[in-house]
Amino acid sequence: MPTPLPCPCGSGKPYAGCCRPYHTGKPAPTPEALMRSRYSAYALDKPDYIMHTTHPRSPHWQPDRTAWRADLSAFSTGVRFVGLRVLATTENTVTFRAILMQGTRDVSFTERSTFERVDGRWLYVSGA
Ligand SMILES: [Zn+2]
Numbered sequence: 713m714p715t716p717l718p719c720p721c722g723s724g725k726p727y728a729g730c731c732r733p734y735h736t737g738k739p740a741p742t743p744e745a746l747m748r749s750r751y752s753a754y755a756l757d758k759p760d761y762i763m764h765t766t767h768p769r770s771p772h773w774q775p776d777r778t779a780w781r782a783d784l785s786a787f788s789t790g791v792r793f794v795g796l797r798v799l800a801t802t803e804n805t806v807t808f809r810a811i812l813m814q815g816t817r818d819v820s821f822t823e824r825s826t827f828e829r830v831d832g833r834w835l836y837v838s839g840a
Pocket residue numbers: 719720721722723727730731732748749752
Protein backbone atom coordinates (compact mmCIF):
# COMPACT_ATOMS: atom_id res chain seq x y z
CA MET A 713 0.00 0.00 0.00
CA PRO A 714 1.26 3.51 -0.74
CA THR A 715 2.02 5.62 2.30
CA PRO A 716 -0.70 8.27 2.70
CA LEU A 717 0.46 11.86 2.23
CA PRO A 718 1.38 13.20 5.68
CA CYS A 719 -0.35 16.48 6.45
CA PRO A 720 1.96 19.46 5.85
CA CYS A 721 0.76 21.02 9.12
CA GLY A 722 2.94 18.57 11.03
CA SER A 723 0.16 16.90 12.98
CA GLY A 724 1.56 13.47 12.14
CA LYS A 725 -1.81 12.50 10.65
CA PRO A 726 -2.47 11.77 6.99
CA TYR A 727 -3.61 14.83 5.04
CA ALA A 728 -6.94 13.15 4.23
CA GLY A 729 -7.79 12.89 7.93
CA CYS A 730 -6.35 16.25 8.97
CA CYS A 731 -6.53 19.47 6.94
CA ARG A 732 -8.13 18.20 3.72
CA PRO A 733 -11.72 18.26 5.09
CA TYR A 734 -11.27 21.97 5.86
CA HIS A 735 -9.83 22.61 2.40
CA THR A 736 -12.91 20.99 0.88
CA GLY A 737 -15.49 22.99 2.84
CA LYS A 738 -15.81 21.80 6.44
CA PRO A 739 -15.50 24.76 8.86
CA ALA A 740 -12.41 24.48 11.07
CA PRO A 741 -13.70 24.06 14.65
CA THR A 742 -10.97 26.04 16.42
CA PRO A 743 -8.47 28.82 15.66
CA GLU A 744 -5.67 26.21 15.88
CA ALA A 745 -7.38 23.95 13.32
CA LEU A 746 -7.85 26.95 11.03
CA MET A 747 -4.25 28.08 11.48
CA ARG A 748 -2.94 24.58 10.72
CA SER A 749 -5.17 24.28 7.67
CA ARG A 750 -3.97 27.66 6.38
CA TYR A 751 -0.34 26.56 6.76
CA SER A 752 -1.19 23.38 4.82
CA ALA A 753 -2.99 25.43 2.18
CA TYR A 754 0.13 27.58 1.73
CA ALA A 755 2.26 24.44 1.53
CA LEU A 756 -0.04 22.84 -1.05
CA ASP A 757 -0.52 26.07 -3.05
CA LYS A 758 -4.24 26.49 -2.40
CA PRO A 759 -4.59 30.28 -2.52
CA ASP A 760 -8.38 30.22 -2.68
CA TYR A 761 -8.53 28.65 0.79
CA ILE A 762 -6.28 31.40 2.18
CA MET A 763 -8.52 34.07 0.64
CA HIS A 764 -11.69 32.31 1.85
CA THR A 765 -10.42 32.23 5.44
CA THR A 766 -9.05 35.80 5.62
CA HIS A 767 -11.27 38.33 7.41
CA PRO A 768 -12.34 41.23 5.12
CA ARG A 769 -11.03 43.55 7.85
CA SER A 770 -7.59 41.91 7.79
CA PRO A 771 -4.64 44.04 6.62
CA HIS A 772 -3.81 41.08 4.33
CA TRP A 773 -7.19 41.16 2.57
CA GLN A 774 -6.99 42.41 -1.02
CA PRO A 775 -9.93 43.59 -3.15
CA ASP A 776 -8.31 42.42 -6.39
CA ARG A 777 -8.69 38.67 -6.07
CA THR A 778 -6.71 37.86 -9.21
CA ALA A 779 -3.70 39.82 -7.97
CA TRP A 780 -4.11 38.44 -4.45
CA ARG A 781 -4.28 34.85 -5.72
CA ALA A 782 -1.10 35.42 -7.77
CA ASP A 783 0.71 36.88 -4.72
CA LEU A 784 -0.27 33.93 -2.54
CA SER A 785 0.70 31.42 -5.17
CA ALA A 786 4.07 33.10 -5.72
CA PHE A 787 4.76 32.78 -1.98
CA SER A 788 3.63 29.12 -1.91
CA THR A 789 5.79 28.08 -4.81
CA GLY A 790 8.82 30.18 -3.79
CA VAL A 791 9.21 28.72 -0.32
CA ARG A 792 9.66 25.19 1.04
CA PHE A 793 7.32 24.45 3.95
CA VAL A 794 9.49 22.41 6.29
CA GLY A 795 7.31 22.33 9.38
CA LEU A 796 5.00 24.00 11.83
CA ARG A 797 5.09 24.18 15.62
CA VAL A 798 2.13 25.51 17.57
CA LEU A 799 3.57 27.16 20.68
CA ALA A 800 0.50 28.52 22.47
CA THR A 801 -3.21 29.06 21.97
CA THR A 802 -5.96 31.14 23.56
CA GLU A 803 -9.64 31.25 22.63
CA ASN A 804 -8.91 33.52 19.64
CA THR A 805 -5.14 33.48 19.10
CA VAL A 806 -2.50 30.98 18.02
CA THR A 807 1.23 31.51 18.49
CA PHE A 808 3.28 29.38 16.15
CA ARG A 809 6.64 28.95 14.49
CA ALA A 810 6.59 28.32 10.75
CA ILE A 811 9.76 26.68 9.49
CA LEU A 812 10.37 27.80 5.92
CA MET A 813 13.29 27.70 3.51
CA GLN A 814 13.78 29.88 0.48
CA GLY A 815 16.48 28.05 -1.43
CA THR A 816 19.21 27.66 1.20
CA ARG A 817 18.01 30.66 3.23
CA ASP A 818 16.08 30.09 6.45
CA VAL A 819 13.02 32.35 6.32
CA SER A 820 11.28 30.84 9.36
CA PHE A 821 9.25 33.12 11.59
CA THR A 822 7.22 33.17 14.79
CA GLU A 823 3.82 34.83 14.78
CA ARG A 824 0.88 35.35 17.10
CA SER A 825 -2.19 35.25 14.88
CA THR A 826 -5.59 36.60 15.85
CA PHE A 827 -8.81 35.00 14.63
CA GLU A 828 -12.47 35.98 14.71
CA ARG A 829 -15.53 33.81 14.34
CA VAL A 830 -17.98 35.11 11.73
CA ASP A 831 -21.19 33.22 10.92
CA GLY A 832 -19.82 30.01 12.42
CA ARG A 833 -16.48 30.12 10.60
CA TRP A 834 -13.12 31.11 12.05
CA LEU A 835 -11.32 33.73 9.98
CA TYR A 836 -7.74 35.00 10.14
CA VAL A 837 -7.60 38.67 11.14
CA SER A 838 -3.94 39.57 11.68
CA GLY A 839 -0.59 38.51 12.96
CA ALA A 840 2.19 40.14 14.94
ZN1 LIG B 1 -3.12 19.17 8.95
